[in-house]
Amino acid sequence: MAVAVVGRATFAWAILHRSANLLDGDRSWLEGAPNGTTGTRLFATRREARAWCLEQHGWIRRRPDARVEPHGMFIPKVVRVRIEIEIYP
Numbered sequence: 001m002a003v004a005v006v007g008r009a010t011f012a013w014a015i016l017h018r019s020a021n022l023l024d025g026d027r028s029w030l031e032g033a034p035n036g037t038t039g040t041r042l043f044a045t046r047r048e049a050r051a052w053c054l055e056q057h058g059w060i061r062r063r064p065d066a067r068v069e070p071h072g073m074f075i076p077k078v079v080r081v082r083i084e085i086e087i088y089p
Contacts, residue, residue: 014041015077016028016078021072050078060075
């Protein structure tokens with residue numbers, strides 16, 4: 001099966017959530033799209049992603065009870081992601 005890559009890869013910024021607790025173990029996932037699909041919320045700049053992350057998830061920093069068992073939440077991290085579009089014939 002041949003894979004055709006359209007154009008070059010481009011980069012964006014995403015929000016990486018992490019949690020570690022005894023019930024679920026270590027988990028990580030990318031912030032989802034606002035329309036409820038399986039897409040990932042992407043940002044054009046790191047500054048924009050950090051501002052949004054602080055606005056939406058900054059409360060975790062002020063809540064020690066969210067960071068310990070049973071929740072084990074971490075402050076989300078802004079990460080660079082590569083976007084590629086592949087067409088499978």
